[in-house]
Amino acid sequence: MKLYELTNDLMELEQLLEEGEEVEEIMAIIMEQIATKGDGIMSLVRNIESDVESLKNEVKRLEGMIESREKKAERLRSYLMTCMLQANIKSLPTVKGTISVRNNQPKVVIEDESKIPEGFKTVKEVTSVNKKELRESLKNGQRIEGCHLESSQSLIIK
Numbered sequence: 001m002k003l004y005e006l007t008n009d010l011m012e013l014e015q016l017l018e019e020g021e022e023v024e025e026i027m028a029i030i031m032e033q034i035a036t037k038g039d040g041i042m043s044l045v046r047n048i049e050s051d052v053e054s055l056k057n058e059v060k061r062l063e064g065m066i067e068s069r070e071k072k073a074e075r076l077r078s079y080l081m082t083c084m085l086q087a088n089i090k091s092l093p094t095v096k097g098t099i100s101v102r103n104n105q106p107k108v109v110i111e112d113e114s115k116i117p118e119g120f121k122t123v124k125e126v127t128s129v130n131k132k133e134l135r136e137s138l139k140n141g142q143r144i145e146g147c148h149l150e151s152s153q154s155l156i157i158k
Contacts, residue, residue: 003037003041006030013027013030014027102154104152104153104154105135106135106138106149106151106152107131107152108129108135108138108149109148109149109150110129111146113127115145116134116144116145119133120134120144
């Protein structure tokens with residue numbers, strides 16, 4: 001019998017008991033069966049909880065593998081770009097695609113935000129520096145205390 005069937009039978013027997021009928025022995029048997037079903041369900045719950053814990057550990061392990069693979073890919077990209085730059089190779093056609101080194105747009109590096117003039121700041125909930133305007137001003141030769149342009153390169157694999 002299923003647990004809900006046992007529970008329904010027990011409720012019916014309790015109603016009969018209230019009416020004065022002798023059903024105590026049957027109720028004891030049903031209570032024992034309910035306890036047995038409860039033990040089985042509790043074992044199942046413990047197994048599921050154990051599975052959940054194992055899955056959480058597996059997720060952590062896989063996240064570690066993902067991070068490791070991402071770092072390895074980045075190291076390999078950096079290695080390839082370093083070799084191409086040393087050999088003065090800007091573009092390298094291969095069977096699987098083209099590998100090229102390109103110059104990125106200069107990015108604004110904020111050294112000390114408090115020294116940036118207010119005209120380059122946007123007021124929101126938090127004060128932030130308008131790097132786009134800063135970049136344009138720095139490109140046009142304006143010297144602004146607290147920041148400078150920094151050029152970088154990235155590797156493109158197509």
